[in-house]
Amino acid sequence: MDQTREIIYKEIMEFPENKNLVEYVSKFIKLSKEGTRYIGRCPFCNKENRLTVFEDSNTFCCYFCYKRDTINDFRNLLLELFEFNSSDLKYDWEERAVRRRSRERIIEKLSKNEE
Numbered sequence: 018m019d020q021t022r023e024i025i026y027k028e029i030m031e032f033p034e035n036k037n038l039v040e041y042v043s044k045f046i047k048l049s050k051e052g053t054r055y056i057g058r059c060p061f062c063n064k065e066n067r068l069t070v071f072e073d074s075n076t077f078c079c080y081f082c083y084k085r086d087t088i089n090d091f092r093n094l095l096l097e098l099f100e101f102n103s104s105d106l107k108y109d110w111e112e113r114a115v116r117r118r119s120r121e122r123i124i125e126k127l128s129k130n131e132e
């Protein structure tokens with residue numbers, strides 16, 4: 018693993034102490050608060066404002082690609098996005114381009130967190 022991948026893997030595997038999903042997702046994606054929900058760009062389909070994180074139930078749902086559920090599900094999807102437990106080869110070239118852009122955004126966000 019190169020250094021960037023090592024950092025990404027560490028960030029993905031590291032849950033906040035209380036397993037707070039808003040806190041966890043915020044490491045990777047910029048979320049904005051709307052009432053008791055948080056909205057942001059979905060990292061899995063890259064659609065703006067489709068990802069919703071529910072603070073009260075500690076769950077998420079994307080209203081475009083319908084990826085959803087718990088902090089464990091979110092983590093597993095991130096591991097898949099970064100090809101830690103699968104490969105992008107099963108996707109067509111268009112989906113692969115979307116996933117690549119999404120990875121770039123997350124890496125950019127992680128580097129901003131350091132500042």
Ligand SMILES: [Zn+2]
Binds near residue numbers: 060064080
């Ligand atoms: Zn989505």
